[in-house]
Amino acid sequence: MQISGNTIFIPGATSGIGLALALRLKDKGNTVIVGGRRTEVLEQLAREHGFDTVRIDTTDAASIASASAEVIAKHPSLNVLVAMAGIMRIEDWHRPDGFLDDAEQVVTTNLLGPIRLIAAFIEQLQGQPDATIVTVSSGLAHAPLRVTPSYNATKAAIHMLSESVRLQLADTSVKVMELVPPAVATELLPGQSRSPVAVPLDAFVDEVMHLIETQPDAHEILVERVKFLRFGEVRGDYDQVVQTLNSTDPHAAS
Ligand SMILES: NC(=O)c1ccc[n+]([C@@H]2O[C@H](COP(=O)([O-])OP(=O)(O)OC[C@H]3O[C@@H](n4cnc5c(N)ncnc54)[C@H](OP(=O)(O)O)[C@@H]3O)[C@@H](O)[C@H]2O)c1
Numbered sequence: 001m002q003i004s005g006n007t008i009f010i011p012g013a014t015s016g017i018g019l020a021l022a023l024r025l026k027d028k029g030n031t032v033i034v035g036g037r038r039t040e041v042l043e044q045l046a047r048e049h050g051f052d053t054v055r056i057d058t059t060d061a062a063s064i065a066s067a068s069a070e071v072i073a074k075h076p077s078l079n080v081l082v083a084m085a086g087i088m089r090i091e092d093w094h095r096p097d098g099f100l101d102d103a104e105q106v107v108t109t110n111l112l113g114p115i116r117l118i119a120a121f122i123e124q125l126q127g128q129p130d131a132t133i134v135t136v137s138s139g140l141a142h143a144p145l146r147v148t149p150s151y152n153a154t155k156a157a158i159h160m161l162s163e164s165v166r167l168q169l170a171d172t173s174v175k176v177m178e179l180v181p182p183a184v185a186t187e188l189l190p191g192q193s194r195s196p197v198a199v200p201l202d203a204f205v206d207e208v209m210h211l212i213e214t215q216p217d218a219h220e221i222l223v224e225r226v227k228f229l230r231f232g233e234v235r236g237d238y239d240q241v242v243q244t245l246n247s248t249d250p251h252a253a254s
Pocket residue numbers: 011012013014015016017018035036037038041056057058059084085086087088109136137138139180181182183184185186187188189253254
């Protein structure tokens with residue numbers, strides 16, 4: 001995607017990476033529509049930053065349908081969807097009550113949500129001369145963090161979904177760009193923003209913006225810090241990567 005001149009919808013931009021990216025993209029001359037569940041935060045973002053906002057719960061098919069219709073009606077030139085909304089849960093798979101509820105929520109939010117969002121926007125995007133679907137996976141798509149099995153699995157699925165949909169849409173105007181964050185200092189897990197080993201949010205988004213600007217056709221946005229996880233199998237040190245990853249604080253690894 002080009003770094004400016006787009007109309008971009010980011011469901012999952014009320015905090016963290018989504019909000020930081022929304023602010024940077026707006027500063028670069030894009031129209032950015034912010035989505036999320038927290039209406040008071042949406043109102044504050046509209047007031048303080050002039051964003052157009054929409055309430056959306058990406059676990060709810062009806063909410064996706066109504067929010068997408070509203071966004072498309074108000075912004076007929078919308079050409080970028082960033083499927084940012086995501087959750088992470090620590091699970092214990094020794095007993096069903098240690099993981100099943102969380103696993104269902106994680107799959108519904110992190111995998112079914114982006115699939116439904118793409119379905120809601122795919123015709124709109126194909127009607128634009130230059131359009132992009134930005135998916136959001138994780139370094140954990142490529143090396144497992146022991147305490148978050150469902151999260152890792154959904155992010156691996158997002159990676160493969162991105163690879164596959166990109167191939168299928170090669171005959172259209174729609175590109176697929178996968179953002180692959182390492183551990184970033186947000187509240188994805190409670191307390192993660194204070195982790196000394198998470199990449200500071202501003203530094204992460206600076207690097208992401210630089211990569212988009214210099215590699216507008218990149219399939220994956222890979223900041224330096226994620227390459228340790230992303231390329232373990234390629235380098236041949238996967239076992240070492242998994243061991244190192246799981247010997248650190250879980251906040252350090254999402
Ligand atoms: N931070 C990291 O270390 C890291 C690493 C790799 C990948 N990622 C990915 O980056 C994305 C953003 O995470 P973050 O770190 O920025 O965490 P965050 O600060 O917790 O942000 C999550 C965002 O998703 C939204 N969201 C969650 N569930 C939603 C739902 N059902 N419907 C609509 N919006 C929903 C939240 O908004 P509301 O609460 O207002 O709904 C919020 O805006 C996620 O997909 C995450 O997996 C993060």
